[in-house]
Amino acid sequence: MEVTDIHPLVILFAAITTDNILLARFLGMCPFLAVSKQVKSSIGLGTAVVFVLTCTSVLNWIVYNSILVPYNLEYLQYIVFIIVIAAFVQIVEMAIERISMSLYMALGIFLPLITVNCAILGGSLFMISRKYTLLQTAGFGFGSGLGWMLAIVAMAGIREKMKKAKVVPQLEGPGIALIIAGIMALAFIGFSGVMKIN
């Protein structure tokens, strides 16, 4: 089966579960460990990632296929993708501040931080290397964002419950968080092969 034949919805679900960008590819680990102490703030960050990842994947697909490919400049993809992501985040921040102050407050510092989240850049690079179509890219971007959010919210939930648990002192904080992430990743990887997307 050709990659282009895969239905975008399949890609979406696969990106959430079997091909979870965080737990299967380990991209975006830094905020995953740093901002997963509370469910509330992890939902805020997750929402921002879903939105930015979806939009920038699509934007970057357009830029890549309509500018870089015709000029044979595919090797510029890294720098171009980063600029596009940075500019997009800036515009979104201005727009949100104007339109919804409460959303702006909820996202807070997370929005600008997302610019350097490697899951965002990873999403754009995967859709290029897997040769997705525009629709597939949209599904992949949205799914990856949702998958990332699912992972961080689950992590935050676990860590909130863990507060009462006794952890070996040497493993408190990031140590136990990494172990939990590893176990979660095992669970997600258990599903790999159910849906094939590349």
Next chain:
Amino acid sequence: MDKILLAIEVLCGISLALTLLLLVAEFFFANYGDCEIDINNGDKKITAKGGGSLLSTLSEDKVFIPSACGGRGSCGFCKCKVDKGGGPVLPTETPYLSEEELKNNVRLSCQIKVKEDIAIRIPEELLSVKEFETTVESITDLTHDIKGVRFKLPEGETVRIKAGQYIQLVAPPYDEVHEPTSRAYSIASRPSDDEAIDLIIRLVPNGIVTTYVFEHLKEGDKAKLVGPFGDFYLRDTDKECIFIAGGSGLAPFRSMLYDMIEKGIKRKTTFFFGAVGLRDLYFVEEFAKLSEEHSWFKFVPALSGKEEGHSYERGLITDVVARSFEKMDNHEGYLCGSPGMIDACVRVLTAGGIPEDQIFYDKFA
């Protein structure tokens, strides 16, 4: 070669397009048009361009809300009541607002962005706060890092201050500083002197305004002052006063003492002035003379350093205060100095028996 040029062109083109897009977006999203600010239910109405902070927008229209930190959100002085507009309370404000204030829509004006019509309420007297274009009459070295600066008011202009209040000095942009910056300094001159204002300024390493004063300001220069502000003044009771100052915190007490002398207030007063070494002391002779002339006033300089060859009290100012009084049941405390010194002194005074609401202070934030 062509390939490299092409790559550069495409990269520049994409950057340019994105920059233009950002500018367009800024024009649409960050342009809030003209907003109307209603002060005290219609007492004064200001129409200003939106986008700036409430504090700076108001000051552009000559309404001055006191702010000791100059709008960085670190002093919590620029509170005002916002009846309409202003958006939700920001996390940068909450540390400075009590629950009571939050309930009453009190906000920090430096953190509110003017994006819509806003209705605010501020104390009546703030509308009479003035901006003075003064001339520097004299600059005196008081110690190695403290200068006394005398600002002469323009001809015909007078200032009405309560002894103990402070005023803001505005430093114009200089060197790497691109914005006018203001900081608060207590007034050291007596209130009856309404032609000039004395400030005592201590050099803060890398401080924007103090560096300006120490390195750029010369006699004869113009300087902008805004004020006066503050509720640090002698309360109208007959309790014994304990004044405690450190460093440049001596300023408001000088003003208060001369005011007491002129008004014939003879409350028993002890003034503790804490410093590290002899080189940090100033105005000692002046205060010693006052204390000789007036039996109700006692001046106690105290040095915390290990220096020999002086007869002043030794030790931290808190210890000196604590051992000077057996009990403090009929006393009021007035403090001016660094936050650390004030917190320590408040502990000593409350331990001595002064209720917290009878301790007044100006913290140099």
